[in-house]
Amino acid sequence: MTEQMQSEQGQTVVDSAKADKTIIHVEAMHKWYGSFHVLKNLNLDVAQGERIVICGPSGSGKSTFIRCINRLEEHQQGKIVVDGVELTDDVRHIDSVRKEVGMVFQHFNLFPHMTVLENCCVAPIWVRKTPRKEAEATAMEYLKRVKIPDQANKYPGQLSGGQQQRVAIARALCMKPKIMLFDEPTSALDPEMIKEVLDTMIELASSGMTMLCVTHEMGFAKTVADRVIFMDGGEIVESAPPHDFFDNPQEPRTQQFLKQILHH
Amino acid sequence: MNDNNPPLQPSRSKPWNDPRVRAIFFQVVALAAIAWSGWTLIENTLANMESRGISTGFGFLDQSAGFGIIMSLIPYDATYSYGRTFFVGLLNTLLVSAMGIVAATILGFIIGVARLSSNWLIAKLSLAYIEIIRNIPILLQIFFWYFAVLRSLPTPRQSVDVGGVFFLNNRGLYLPDPIAQPGFGWVEAALVIAIVAVVIIKRWAKKRQLATGEIFPTVKVGISILIGLPLLAYLATGGPIEWDIPALKGFNFGGGITLIPELAALWVALTLFTAAFIAEIVRSGILSVSKGQTEAARALGLHNGLTLRLVVIPQAMRVIIPPLTSQYLNLFKNSSLATAIGYPDLVSVFMGTTLNQTGQAVEVVAMTMAVYLTVSLLISFFMNLYNRAAALKER
Numbered sequence: 001m002t003e004q005m006q007s008e009q010g011q012t013v014v015d016s017a018k019a020d021k022t023i024i025h026v027e028a029m030h031k032w033y034g035s036f037h038v039l040k041n042l043n044l045d046v047a048q049g050e051r052i053v054i055c056g057p058s059g060s061g062k063s064t065f066i067r068c069i070n071r072l073e074e075h076q077q078g079k080i081v082v083d084g085v086e087l088t089d090d091v092r093h094i095d096s097v098r099k100e101v102g103m104v105f106q107h108f109n110l111f112p113h114m115t116v117l118e119n120c121c122v123a124p125i126w127v128r129k130t131p132r133k134e135a136e137a138t139a140m141e142y143l144k145r146v147k148i149p150d151q152a153n154k155y156p157g158q159l160s161g162g163q164q165q166r167v168a169i170a171r172a173l174c175m176k177p178k179i180m181l182f183d184e185p186t187s188a189l190d191p192e193m194i195k196e197v198l199d200t201m202i203e204l205a206s207s208g209m210t211m212l213c214v215t216h217e218m219g220f221a222k223t224v225a226d227r228v229i230f231m232d233g234g235e236i237v238e239s240a241p242p243h244d245f246f247d248n249p250q251e252p253r254t255q256q257f258l259k260q261i262l263h264h
Numbered sequence: 265m266n267d268n269n270p271p272l273q274p275s276r277s278k279p280w281n282d283p284r285v286r287a288i289f290f291q292v293v294a295l296a297a298i299a300w301s302g303w304t305l306i307e308n309t310l311a312n313m314e315s316r317g318i319s320t321g322f323g324f325l326d327q328s329a330g331f332g333i334i335m336s337l338i339p340y341d342a343t344y345s346y347g348r349t350f351f352v353g354l355l356n357t358l359l360v361s362a363m364g365i366v367a368a369t370i371l372g373f374i375i376g377v378a379r380l381s382s383n384w385l386i387a388k389l390s391l392a393y394i395e396i397i398r399n400i401p402i403l404l405q406i407f408f409w410y411f412a413v414l415r416s417l418p419t420p421r422q423s424v425d426v427g428g429v430f431f432l433n434n435r436g437l438y439l440p441d442p443i444a445q446p447g448f449g450w451v452e453a454a455l456v457i458a459i460v461a462v463v464i465i466k467r468w469a470k471k472r473q474l475a476t477g478e479i480f481p482t483v484k485v486g487i488s489i490l491i492g493l494p495l496l497a498y499l500a501t502g503g504p505i506e507w508d509i510p511a512l513k514g515f516n517f518g519g520g521i522t523l524i525p526e527l528a529a530l531w532v533a534l535t536l537f538t539a540a541f542i543a544e545i546v547r548s549g550i551l552s553v554s555k556g557q558t559e560a561a562r563a564l565g566l567h568n569g570l571t572l573r574l575v576v577i578p579q580a581m582r583v584i585i586p587p588l589t590s591q592y593l594n595l596f597k598n599s600s601l602a603t604a605i606g607y608p609d610l611v612s613v614f615m616g617t618t619l620n621q622t623g624q625a626v627e628v629v630a631m632t633m634a635v636y637l638t639v640s641l642l643i644s645f646f647m648n649l650y651n652r653a654a655a656l657k658e659r
Contacts, residue, residue: 098565105556109557109559109560111561122564122574123566125473126574127565175565
């Protein structure tokens with residue numbers, strides 16, 4: 001296992017060496033729900049190892065946007081290319097993208113009929129065809145990383161919200177994804193549990209993972225993000241490194257949003 | 265605590281205002297009422313039977329029945345006893361119920377899943393099926409299949425003839441009957457060996473998947489072994505089966521196997537009727553699994569089939585099983601409607617003909633009711649066992 005960790009770190013070094021390599025490419029993307037235009041002309045390039053935080057008022061389409069990246073939602077116009085594979089109706093493309101993209105949901109969505117360990121092993125075993133022993137060893141490694149190896153044989157219903165969300169992160173990591181998507185991972189948690197989940201995410205960010213997080217945790221954005229994207233009304237309004245974004249926002253809508261969330 | 269100070273007691277209310285006293289009083293009254301009714305019933309029955317000169321007891325079961333039954337799974341003719349008619353009827357009831365439960369489960373699951381299909385036509389067809397079938401009384405449907413469909417088939421002389429081997433007419437469906445010749449034992453042995461081999465292969469494949477992650481095509485290989493090995497043995501031993509092919513003899517067909525229209529009509533009606541209810545149960549079970557579960561599974565890269573198999577169905581089963589048990593019980597009890605079209609089930613044979621001929625109403629009704637009760641409880645028992653196995657181990 002230590003070998004594996006080393007090779008992972010080795011990869012990280014290579015990644016940062018060619019940090020400009022684009023892993024997600026979104027171009028002129030539109031999405032409608034019926035006649036409602038949810039996403040309007042989105043353009044975004046994410047480099048490998050980049051950490052992006054997406055924020056915005058509710059209903060601005062930020063969740064829908066990241067759900068388009070692993071095609072839990074379909075886009076109707078434009079182009080999304082993830083790790084060199086374009087997302088189309090082709091099932092094989094969708095499956096190969098989903099293998100490389102991990103996702104963490106607001107409501108955890110752990111499988112309640114499986115233990116924590118089984119939750120972590122099911123995809124590696126059935127999708128990656130990993131031998132069970134190896135899958136379990138990897139799962140235990142990641143459960144240690146999110147600091148709950150002692151809960152491996154419990155069922156999700158027996159864990160606290162914060163623990164469940166950390167299991168969900170470990171479950172996604174067990175597939176060894178290249179990209180992690182976080183859809184408001186702390187919004188359903190009690191305040192004292194938010195920190196344990198954020199700590200896990202910060203630790204993950206420092207390991208060089210490409211991350212897209214929809215979150216309202218501005219502290220997290222300031223410490224971790226390479227870029228903060230502000231969305232409103234289905235459009236990307238502003239995109240800037242955190243210090244520019246928070247200290248010197250350009251757009252009036254961004255200024256107003258920041259005023260509302262930072263002043264109370 | 266020391267004994268010098270008696271503990272403080274709450275002040276007592278009048279006994280007839282005390283709910284505990286009231287509860288005991290009402291229970292005693294209810295029990296007395298039940299006992300009195302039961303005693304009156306028994307005394308009344310005994311008095312009536314005595315005045316009509318009916319002897320009680322189960323002695324009649326050994327008397328010769330003297331009537332024929334159109335279908336029997338065990339050897340039977342008019343010389344057998346009334347006791348035998350009980351078993352003939354019981355087996356016929358169990359046969360149609362088992363056939364109905366298996367077919368209704370399969371059909372119900374297919375229609376239930378189809379009802380949720382994103383394909384507009386399939387979803388609407390399933391909806392139409394469910395709404396039409398479950399809103400027409402089952403007795404009417406049995407009549408429909410029996411009188412309108414199967415009884416209107418041509419007479420034996422104008423039978424629908426499929427290759428001179430299968431014959432369909434208003435007396436039933438006639439199929440060739442395989443008769444084992446010497447040497448057939450080899451084929452049977454080959455089948456047993458094939459079953460054992462498949463079990464071993466399945467275990468080995470599972471072990472290998474856990475160890476190396478490679479998935480062995482168990483289903484394909486298993487099916488080819490199950491069919492191939494007995495077929496090889498059959499060919500090697502020179503085909504030791506002779507077919508008894510049905511043929512028209514006089515006014516009716518003889519030889520072969522007959523599926524009588526009464527059984528077919530009852531089976532089809534019970535299956536279609538119960539499948540409509542099972543479909544709704546399956547649909548509700550699948551819908552009870554939250555969308556987030558499917559999304560999480562899809563996001564992990566599990567494709568549709570695996571998502572259904574590993575995530576949705578196991579969670580849906582705990583919602584499906586209890587009402588499914590009720591449907592099995594309903595089907596089993598509805599099979600007693602056989603009597604309306606003359607299928608020789610337990611009610612028709614034993615509570616019908618046997619009761620009419622012997623007049624032993626109390627014994628016959630009690631035995632029949634005991635059978636339905638026992639089988640129903642058995643079905644419940646096994647379904648509860650299964651339910652416990654499938655239940656969510658959450659806390």
